[in-house]
Amino acid sequence: MTVVKNICCIGAGYVGGPTCAVLAYKCPDIKVTIVDLSEARIAAWNSSHLPIYEPGLDEVVFECRGKNLFFSTDVDAAIQEADLIFVSVNTPTKKTGMGAGMAADLAYVESATRRIAQVAQSSKIVVEKSTVPCRTAQSMRTILDANSTPEIHFDILSNPEFLAEGTAIKDLLNPDRVLIGALQTESGIEAQNALVDVYTHWVPKDRVITTNLWSSELSKLAANAMLAQRISSINALSAICEATGADVDEVAFACGKDTRLGSKFLKASVGFGGSCFQKDILNLVYLSRQLNLPEVADYWQQVVTMNEYQKSRFVRHIISTLFNTITNKKIAVLGFAFKKDTGDTRESAAITLIKDFMQENARVAVYDPKVEAEQIYMDLAEPDVEKKVTICASAYEAAEGADAVVIVTEWDEFRDDQLDYTKIYAGMNKPAFLFDGRLLVDAAKLRKIGFKVSVIGKNELAGTA
Numbered sequence: 001m002t003v004v005k006n007i008c009c010i011g012a013g014y015v016g017g018p019t020c021a022v023l024a025y026k027c028p029d030i031k032v033t034i035v036d037l038s039e040a041r042i043a044a045w046n047s048s049h050l051p052i053y054e055p056g057l058d059e060v061v062f063e064c065r066g067k068n069l070f071f072s073t074d075v076d077a078a079i080q081e082a083d084l085i086f087v088s089v090n091t092p093t094k095k096t097g098m099g100a101g102m103a104a105d106l107a108y109v110e111s112a113t114r115r116i117a118q119v120a121q122s123s124k125i126v127v128e129k130s131t132v133p134c135r136t137a138q139s140m141r142t143i144l145d146a147n148s149t150p151e152i153h154f155d156i157l158s159n160p161e162f163l164a165e166g167t168a169i170k171d172l173l174n175p176d177r178v179l180i181g182a183l184q185t186e187s188g189i190e191a192q193n194a195l196v197d198v199y200t201h202w203v204p205k206d207r208v209i210t211t212n213l214w215s216s217e218l219s220k221l222a223a224n225a226m227l228a229q230r231i232s233s234i235n236a237l238s239a240i241c242e243a244t245g246a247d248v249d250e251v252a253f254a255c256g257k258d259t260r261l262g263s264k265f266l267k268a269s270v271g272f273g274g275s276c277f278q279k280d281i282l283n284l285v286y287l288s289r290q291l292n293l294p295e296v297a298d299y300w301q302q303v304v305t306m307n308e309y310q311k312s313r314f315v316r317h318i319i320s321t322l323f324n325t326i327t328n329k330k331i332a333v334l335g336f337a338f339k340k341d342t343g344d345t346r347e348s349a350a351i352t353l354i355k356d357f358m359q360e361n362a363r364v365a366v367y368d369p370k371v372e373a374e375q376i377y378m379d380l381a382e383p384d385v386e387k388k389v390t391i392c393a394s395a396y397e398a399a400e401g402a403d404a405v406v407i408v409t410e411w412d413e414f415r416d417d418q419l420d421y422t423k424i425y426a427g428m429n430k431p432a433f434l435f436d437g438r439l440l441v442d443a444a445k446l447r448k449i450g451f452k453v454s455v456i457g458k459n460e461l462a463g464t465a
C-alpha cells in the first residue's frame with residue numbers, strides 16, 4: 001500500500017495555498033512544499049503579510065511554516081522529492097484563439113504536467129486540483145505516459161476543490177465532501193486509496209467520495225453551474241418581485257423551507273462574481289457545444305446571460321432614479337471585492353457597475369476594507385481612471401458630498417447597525433439616494449433618516465398597495 005510522506009503543490013494561489021496549508025496543519029507526519037513560478041507570491045507566503053486575505057489562514061500558516069510546510073520557487077526540487085503532486089494552477093477562460101471567451105486555457109496545466117514529466121526521477125501520484133474540462137486527465141496521462149519508464153510510473157487522480165473564498169479555512173477543515181476520482185485500474189485505485197488516507201487524517205471517511213476520473217472532473221463543473229444557477233434563479237425572481245410587490249427575501253425564505261430546495265444560496269444580489277462561476281459555466285457550455293449538444297449549451301449559457309442582465313438592470317435603475325443622468329454626480333460605491341471577507345476582485349460586479357458609471361461621466365468614490373487602491377485601478381483599466389475614480393479610506397469619506405450610495409459588497413461593516421447612516425446622510429447631497437445591491441440594510445430604518453432607498457427584489461410601495 002502506498003503511504004504518502006511528501007507532497008508538492010504546484011501553484012501557490014487562492015486554492016493551492018490554503019488547501020495545502022490546512023493539509024500540512026492536519027498531517028504533521030507529511031512534508032508539504034508549495035511552489036510557484038511567481039517569486040513575489042512565494043516571498044509573500046514566506047513573510048508576515050500573506051498574499052491572500054482569508055479568515056483563519058494566518059494562524060494555520062504560522063503554525064506549520066518551517067516545520068512541515070514550505071513555500072519555494074524551486075519547482076523541480078519539490079517535484080523530485082514528492083510522492084504526490086497537486087497541480088493547482090490557474091485555468092482562466094481563453095482570451096484568444098479557438099474557444100476564446102469560452103474554453104478553459106489549459107496552458108498552465110500542461111506546462112506543469114510537462115515539468116513533472118521532465119524532472120521526475122521516481123514514481124508519482126499526480127493530482128488534478130485545478131478545475132478543468134471533463135477528460136483533461138486523459139491529456140495529462142498522455143504527456144506523463146510518454147515519459148514513464150519501467151522504474152517511473154505515474155498515476156493520475158482528480159481531486160477538485162470546493163472551498164469558497166472568505167470561508168476557505170472553515171470549508172477545508174470541515175468539508176461537506178472530498179471527491180477523489182481515479183481510473184478504475186489496480187494502480188489507479190491504489191493511488192486513490194493513498195489520497196483517501198491523507199484526507200482521513202481529519203475528514204470523516206463517509207465524506208470522502210471516490211468515483212471514476214471523468215465523474216470527478218464533471219462533478220466540479222456541475223456543482224459550480226448548479227450553485228450559480230440558483231443565484232440566477234433568485235435574481236430572475238427579484239425582477240418579478242420589483243414589478244409586483246413580492247419581496248425576494250420572503251420568497252427565498254418560503255421556497256428554502258422546502259427541504260428539497262434548502263435555504264442556502266438563495267440570496268438575491270447585484271449578480272454573482274468571483275473567478276470561477278462564470279468561467280466554469282462557460283467551460284461547460286463550450287464542452288456541450290463540442291459534444292454537439294446545443295440545447296444543453298444554451299441551457300447553461302442562460303445562467304450567465306441572466307447574471308449580466310441583473311448587473312445592467314441595477315445600473316439602469318440607478319440612472320433612471322437619479323433623473324436619467326449621473327453626469328458629474330458623485331456615486332459612492334461601498335465594496336469592491338466580489339463578496340465579503342475576501343480581497344479578491346476577480347469578476348466582481350463592482351467592476352462592471354463602476355465602468356458603466358464612468359461611461360455616464362459620473363464621479364465615483366470607492367471604499368473597500370480589503371482591496372488595495374492599486375488593484376482597483378488595475379481592474380478598471382480605463383484611460384484617466386485616477387481622475388474619474390477616487391479610492392477612499394472609509395465609507396464616510398466616500399459618501400461625503402455624494403448624490404448616491406451604492407452597496408455592492410455585503411461587508412458586515414456596511415450593515416445599518418455598524419455604519420452610522422445618520423452621519424452618512426448628513427454629509428450627502430439631497431435628495432440622498434441609497435441603492436442596496438445586497439439586501440443588507442433595513443430600508444425602513446434608512447427611509448426614516450431621510451434616504452431614498454432602493455433594494456434589489458423589493459418594491460416597498462407595491463408591497464403596501
Ligand SMILES: NC(=O)C1=CN([C@@H]2O[C@H](COP(=O)(O)OP(=O)(O)OC[C@H]3O[C@@H](n4cnc5c(N)ncnc54)[C@H](O)[C@@H]3O)[C@@H](O)[C@H]2O)C=CC1
Binds near residue numbers: 036109131161164275
Ligand atoms: N479561487 C477559488 O476559490 C477556487 C479555484 N478553483 C480552481 O483552482 C485553480 C487555481 O485557482 P486559484 O488558486 O484561484 O488561481 P491563482 O491564479 O490564484 O493561482 C494559480 C497559481 O499558479 C501559478 N502557476 C501557474 N503555472 C505554473 C507552473 N507551471 N508552475 C508553477 N506555478 C504555476 C501562478 O503563478 C499562480 O500563482 C483554478 O483551476 C480554479 O478554477 C477551485 C476552487 C476554488
Ligand SMILES: O=C(O)[C@H]1O[C@H](OP(=O)(O)OP(=O)(O)OC[C@H]2O[C@@H](n3ccc(=O)[nH]c3=O)[C@H](O)[C@@H]2O)[C@H](O)[C@@H](O)[C@@H]1O
Binds near residue numbers: 131161164224270338
Ligand atoms: O470553484 C470555485 O472557485 C468556488 O466557487 C464558489 O465559491 P466562491 O466563488 O469563492 O464564493 P461563493 O460564496 O460561491 O460566491 C460567489 C458569488 O455569488 C454571490 N452569491 C452567493 C450566494 C448567494 O446566495 N447569492 C450571491 O449573490 C457572491 O456574493 C459571490 O459574488 C463555490 O461556492 C465554491 O464551492 C467553489 O469551490
